[in-house]
Amino acid sequence: MTRNNWSVPETEVLQRVHERLDADSADVLATIVDVEGNAYRRPGAKMLLDEAGDGVGSITAGCLEDDLLAAAQSVREDGQPELLTYDLMDDEDDVWGLGVGCNGIIDVLLEPLTETYRPAVEAFADGRNVAVLTVLEDSKGALDRGDRAYYHPGDGGLTTPDGEPAPAWPDELADPAKDLAERGRADTIELDSQDRRLAVFIDGLAAPTELVIFGSGHDVGPVTELAAKNDFRVTVVGFRGSVDLEDRFPDADDTLTTSPAAVDDDLELGDRTYAVVMTHNFIDDRLTVEQLLDASVGYIGLMGPHKRFEKMLAEFEDEGRSFDDETLASLYTPIGLDLGGGSPYQIAHSIVAEILAVSNDRTPRHLRTREGHIHDRITVDSPPQ
Amino acid sequence: MTRNNWSVPETEVLQRVHERLDADSADVLATIVDVEGNAYRRPGAKMLLDEAGDGVGSITAGCLEDDLLAAAQSVREDGQPELLTYDLMDDEDDVWGLGVGCNGIIDVLLEPLTETYRPAVEAFADGRNVAVLTVLEDSKGALDRGDRAYYHPGDGGLTTPDGEPAPAWPDELADPAKDLAERGRADTIELDSQDRRLAVFIDGLAAPTELVIFGSGHDVGPVTELAAKNDFRVTVVGFRGSVDLEDRFPDADDTLTTSPAAVDDDLELGDRTYAVVMTHNFIDDRLTVEQLLDASVGYIGLMGPHKRFEKMLAEFEDEGRSFDDETLASLYTPIGLDLGGGSPYQIAHSIVAEILAVSNDRTPRHLRTREGHIHDRITVDSPPQ
Numbered sequence: 001m002t003r004n005n006w007s008v009p010e011t012e013v014l015q016r017v018h019e020r021l022d023a024d025s026a027d028v029l030a031t032i033v034d035v036e037g038n039a040y041r042r043p044g045a046k047m048l049l050d051e052a053g054d055g056v057g058s059i060t061a062g063c064l065e066d067d068l069l070a071a072a073q074s075v076r077e078d079g080q081p082e083l084l085t086y087d088l089m090d091d092e093d094d095v096w097g098l099g100v101g102c103n104g105i106i107d108v109l110l111e112p113l114t115e116t117y118r119p120a121v122e123a124f125a126d127g128r129n130v131a132v133l134t135v136l137e138d139s140k141g142a143l144d145r146g147d148r149a150y151y152h153p154g155d156g157g158l159t160t161p162d163g164e165p166a167p168a169w170p171d172e173l174a175d176p177a178k179d180l181a182e183r184g185r186a187d188t189i190e191l192d193s194q195d196r197r198l199a200v201f202i203d204g205l206a207a208p209t210e211l212v213i214f215g216s217g218h219d220v221g222p223v224t225e226l227a228a229k230n231d232f233r234v235t236v237v238g239f240r241g242s243v244d245l246e247d248r249f250p251d252a253d254d255t256l257t258t259s260p261a262a263v264d265d266d267l268e269l270g271d272r273t274y275a276v277v278m279t280h281n282f283i284d285d286r287l288t289v290e291q292l293l294d295a296s297v298g299y300i301g302l303m304g305p306h307k308r309f310e311k312m313l314a315e316f317e318d319e320g321r322s323f324d325d326e327t328l329a330s331l332y333t334p335i336g337l338d339l340g341g342g343s344p345y346q347i348a349h350s351i352v353a354e355i356l357a358v359s360n361d362r363t364p365r366h367l368r369t370r371e372g373h374i375h376d377r378i379t380v381d382s383p384p385q
Numbered sequence: 386m387t388r389n390n391w392s393v394p395e396t397e398v399l400q401r402v403h404e405r406l407d408a409d410s411a412d413v414l415a416t417i418v419d420v421e422g423n424a425y426r427r428p429g430a431k432m433l434l435d436e437a438g439d440g441v442g443s444i445t446a447g448c449l450e451d452d453l454l455a456a457a458q459s460v461r462e463d464g465q466p467e468l469l470t471y472d473l474m475d476d477e478d479d480v481w482g483l484g485v486g487c488n489g490i491i492d493v494l495l496e497p498l499t500e501t502y503r504p505a506v507e508a509f510a511d512g513r514n515v516a517v518l519t520v521l522e523d524s525k526g527a528l529d530r531g532d533r534a535y536y537h538p539g540d541g542g543l544t545t546p547d548g549e550p551a552p553a554w555p556d557e558l559a560d561p562a563k564d565l566a567e568r569g570r571a572d573t574i575e576l577d578s579q580d581r582r583l584a585v586f587i588d589g590l591a592a593p594t595e596l597v598i599f600g601s602g603h604d605v606g607p608v609t610e611l612a613a614k615n616d617f618r619v620t621v622v623g624f625r626g627s628v629d630l631e632d633r634f635p636d637a638d639d640t641l642t643t644s645p646a647a648v649d650d651d652l653e654l655g656d657r658t659y660a661v662v663m664t665h666n667f668i669d670d671r672l673t674v675e676q677l678l679d680a681s682v683g684y685i686g687l688m689g690p691h692k693r694f695e696k697m698l699a700e701f702e703d704e705g706r707s708f709d710d711e712t713l714a715s716l717y718t719p720i721g722l723d724l725g726g727g728s729p730y731q732i733a734h735s736i737v738a739e740i741l742a743v744s745n746d747r748t749p750r751h752l753r754t755r756e757g758h759i760h761d762r763i764t765v766d767s768p769p770q
Binding site: 009010041042045058060065217218219221222226229230231306332333334335336337338339340341342343344345346349350352353354356357359360361362363364365366367368370 | 392394395426427430443445450602603604607611614615616691717718719720721722723724725726727728729730731734735737738739741742744745746747748749750751752753755
C-alpha cells in the first residue's frame with residue numbers, strides 16, 4: 001500500500017466510498033466507534049478495505065492495519081458486521097502506547113459496504129450535514145448490529161436509509177445526532193432501560209467548510225493544494241481574463257470566472273463561507289471584500305499589509321459605507337499565522353493554518369502551552385550524584 | 386507552465402539550478418535584488434528560465450513573469466547580465482499593488498547561468514551556509530555587473546568562484562556577507578567612497594534546517610510531505626524492522642534504519658537539528674528523546690499527551706537522569722500548534738506550522754494581532770445618513 005492511500009484527506013475517503021458503492025464492490029468499511037485513552041485518531045476515523053487487500057484512509061498510525069485486513073476478509077466472506085476491540089494499553093497505566101506501541105483501547109466496527117451507506121455519501125457530496133446511526137448492540141434484538149438510520153437536519157426525526165420513518169429507533173437519539181451532525185463529530189451512545197440496552201454509533205458528517213479563493217496568480221496554487229489536503233472544499237475564483245483555472249488549479253473542487261462586481265451574485269455567500277482574497281489588484285480586492293463583508297461570511301483573509309486595508313476602509317468611507325466591529329472581526333489582514341518564512345508554500349502554510357484555527361475555534365498557540373506551560377509541570381529533581 | 390514549476394519549494398529551485406549547470410544549459414537566472422514597498426516575495430527570490438521559455442520558481446505572484454521571459458531571451462542572446470526595475474506602484478501612494486495589480490518597486494537581476502554560480506549550489510547541497518556576492522554597479526569599473534565572489538564561513542574573507550582570494554572586492558563586504566549567510570537573507574549593499582560607488586547584491590543561502598522524523602507509521606507520510614514543501618531537509622528514521630522507507634516516504638531527502646539506542650551514533654545531532662518523535666512506541670520514544678535532550682538539539686516535538694512525557698521524565702529520574710529547564714525548553718509535547726482538526730494531514734499541518742514558527746523564532750498568532758489588534762486601528766466613522 002502506498003503512502004497516498006493511507007494518508008489521504010478525510011474527504012477523499014468518503015469520495016472513494018461513493019465510487020465503490022457505485023461500482024457495486026465487495027469492500028469492507030472499518031470505522032473507529034470508541035476510544036479509551038489517547039489515540040492517534042478519533043471515533044469516526046474510517047478506512048475502506050477492498051478485495052485486493054488495499055486500504056484507503058487510516059484508523060491508527062499503522063499498528064492495527066495488518067490485522068484489520070485479515071478481519072475484513074472474514075467480514076467479506078460472512079457478510080456480517082463485526083465489532084472488534086483492540087486493547088493496546090499497558091496493564092498498569094493508561095498512558096498512550098506505553099511499551100507496546102499503540103493507542104489505548106479502540107473499538108472498530110467492520111461491515112460490508114452496502115447501499116444503506118449511500119445517503120451518507122450523497123449528503124456529503126451535496127454539502128449537507130448528516131448523522132449516520134449504526135447499531136452496535138441491541139439486547140432486545142429489535143435491531144441487528146449494522147442496522148442503520150439517518151438524521152438529516154430539517155427532517156426532524158430519524159429515517160431509514162430509504163427515507164422512511166424509523167419506528168424501531170428511539171426518539172431520544174435524534175438530539176445527539178443533530179448535535180454531532182453539526183459539529184462533525186462521532187460518538188457511541190448507550191441507552192439503558194429496564195427491558196433494553198441499546199448501543200448506537202452516531203457518526204456526524206459535517207459538510208466540509210467551503211473555502212473560496214479569489215485570485216488566479218501562481219501563489220493561489222499552494223493555498224489550494226494545502227487547503228484541499230486539510231479537507232476544505234475549495235473554489236478558485238478568477239476575474240475577467242482568467243482562463244484554464246481547472247487545469248491550473250487541479251486541487252480545486254470548483255472554479256469560476258466572473259467579474260469582481262458579481263461576486264455576491266455568482267456565489268452563495270454565508271456565515272459558513274471562508275474566503276481568501278489574493279487577487280493582487282487593489283480594486284478587485286476592494287470590490288470583493290465589500291461584498292464579503294456585506295454577506296457576513298465566516299472568515300475573510302486579505303493578503304497584503306494592514307495599511308492597504310486601511311486605504312480600503314477609507315475608500316469605503318468616502319462612498320458612505322461603514323461596517324461594524326463585529327463584521328470587521330471576521331477580516332484577517334495581513335492574512336495568516338505568524339510562522340515566518342516567505343516562500344510560496346510557507347505563505348500558503350501560514351494561511352491554511354489560520355483558516356484551520358478559525359474554523360475550529362482555536363487560539364493559535366503551541367499545544368504544550370494549552371495544557372499549562374511545560375515548566376510549571378516538570379517535577380524532576382536533581383538526582384543524587 | 387504548470388503550477389508545479391512556479392510554486393516549487395525554494396530548495397527545488399536551487400536543485401534545479403544545480404542540474405542545469407551540470408547539463409551545461411543556456412538558462413537565465415532571475416533574482417530579486419531589491420524591493421521597495423510591500424512585495425509578495427523578498428530579495429533573494431529566484432526564478433530559473435530555460436530556453437524553452439519555462440520557468441522554475443517565482444518572483445512575483447505572476448504579474449511580471451511574462452515580461453521576464455521576454456527579457457531573459459535578450460540576456461541569453463547577449464550573454465550579458467541585466468538589471469531591470471519594475472515600478473508597479475501607484476504614483477501617489479506606496480500601498481502595495483494599489484490599482485495596478487502588483488507589488489511595489491522591484492529590482493530584478495537577470496544573468497546567464499554560468500559556472501560562477503556552482504559554489505553556491507554545491508554549498509547548498511552539502512548543507513553549508515554560503516553568501517553569494519554579485520556586482521550590480523561599480524562606478525570605478527574594476528568589477529563588472531555580474532562579477533561574483535563568495536563568503537564561505539570559516540574562510541574568513543571573500544573568495545573568487547575558483548576559491549582564490551578576491552582582492553578587487555572590498556573587505557568590508559565580509560561582515561554583512563557573514564551575517565546574511567547565517568540568517569539566510571539577502572540584501573543589496575552600497576559602498577560609497579570618494580572614488581568609487583559599488584553596489585553589491587549579497588544573497589545569503591543558509592543551509593536548510595535538518596528535520597529528523599523518528600517513526601515509520603503511515604502518519605509520518607504527511608509530515609514528511611509538508612515539511613519538504615516548506616524547505617526542510619527531511620530524514621526519516623525507522624527502527625528495527627523498518628523496510629522500504631525510501632519507497633514509502635518519497636518526499637524524504639534521506640532515510641535511515643537503525644536501533645533506538647544508536648540514534649546519537651548514527652545521526653549528527655546538534656543545535657541545528659530539529660526532531661519529531663512519533664514512533665508510537667513508548668520505549669523507543671524514550672530512548673530517542675533522551676539522546677536528543679543530551680545532544681541539545683534545537684527542537685524536539687514529541688507526539689502524545691503531556692502525561693506520557695511526565696511518565697518518561699519519571700523514568701529518567703529513576704535512572705538518575707535529569708535535564709535542566711533550558712534543555713527541556715526545546716521539547717514540545719503535545720506536538721504542534723493548536724489548530725484543531727484530527728485527520729492525518731491536519732495533524733501534520735499543525736506539526737509543520739509549529740516547526741516553522743520555532744525555526745523562524747516566531748510566536749504563533751494571527752498576523753493581524755502582530756501589527757496591533759485590528760479594532761484598535763480601524764478609524765471608519767459612521768457616514769452621514
